[in-house]
Amino acid sequence: MLPNTPIQFEHVFKTYSIDIHNKSTALIDLSFSVKQGEVFGIIGPNGAGKSTALNILLGFVFLDKGSVTIAGKRPNSTSCNLEVGYLAENPCLYRNLTLTEHLRFAGTVAGYSSVASRKRIEELLFQVDLAHVANKKIRHFSKGMTQRAALAYALFHKPKILILDEPMSGLDPVGRKMVIDIICDYNKAGNTVLFCSHILTDVQRICDRIGIMNKGKMDQILNSIDITDEKNLETIFIQTVSR
Numbered sequence: 001m002l003p004n005t006p007i008q009f010e011h012v013f014k015t016y017s018i019d020i021h022n023k024s025t026a027l028i029d030l031s032f033s034v035k036q037g038e039v040f041g042i043i044g045p046n047g048a049g050k051s052t053a054l055n056i057l058l059g060f061v062f063l064d065k066g067s068v069t070i071a072g073k074r075p076n077s078t079s080c081n082l083e084v085g086y087l088a089e090n091p092c093l094y095r096n097l098t099l100t101e102h103l104r105f106a107g108t109v110a111g112y113s114s115v116a117s118r119k120r121i122e123e124l125l126f127q128v129d130l131a132h133v134a135n136k137k138i139r140h141f142s143k144g145m146t147q148r149a150a151l152a153y154a155l156f157h158k159p160k161i162l163i164l165d166e167p168m169s170g171l172d173p174v175g176r177k178m179v180i181d182i183i184c185d186y187n188k189a190g191n192t193v194l195f196c197s198h199i200l201t202d203v204q205r206i207c208d209r210i211g212i213m214n215k216g217k218m219d220q221i222l223n224s225i226d227i228t229d230e231k232n233l234e235t236i237f238i239q240t241v242s243r
Ligand SMILES: Nc1ncnc2c1ncn2[C@@H]1O[C@H](COP(=O)(O)OP(=O)(O)OP(=O)(O)O)[C@@H](O)[C@H]1O
Pocket: 016, 017, 018, 024, 025, 026, 044, 045, 046, 047, 048, 049, 050, 051, 052, 053
């Protein structure tokens, strides 16, 4: 069972050292939480600290001060990794392996038997609509197909929490819709989603709550239900980041 607050940032600070004299401040007192079963979208201008926040949550980057929990545990602990799926902005799949080979590997890592793994692969190929290219090498995939393949890989172990960095970037409208539908289906099954994106239309369409990050902190959190249309979100965004 996941806690009611599967993701929590409390007063998180992060500064990168660029060289011996220069530092770059990414997060300044970042606090927010994501509730069980919601889709939470983070938007914000370039350099606001969105990727740094996700990287800390996944344990790729260490925070300087504050605390972060995911699935009630410290980032990157073995028990929390079983609950978490992650899709990077530019997923690193092996160009010379097929999608089936990737998924079989995910099954082995997740401890599935070969029979259970075969069944799960079939389900996922159907879900991401890639059964027809299951045995093609990833290097022959388009950007949209690669994104869906990576999503299948991230979902293999049925994580309760899905983290996505710019999941729709670079996709055409059909590819975007497919990825959005997969995320929405996954959420309807009771799972929690946190993602960051620059595409306000998509954020508006799929999120329960939207956090606007600016200059390393969470400036405000909006309930999607209170935003009448996409223009409205754009206006709030621009007002927030130009303060
Ligand atoms: N590895 C790094 N080394 C040094 N500085 C970094 C590093 N990663 C990020 N930064 C700095 O931290 C700040 C926040 O960057 P971050 O990538 O988290 O922002 P972002 O909101 O994800 O931006 P974008 O929308 O452009 O992806 C920026 O000033 C950036 O230059």
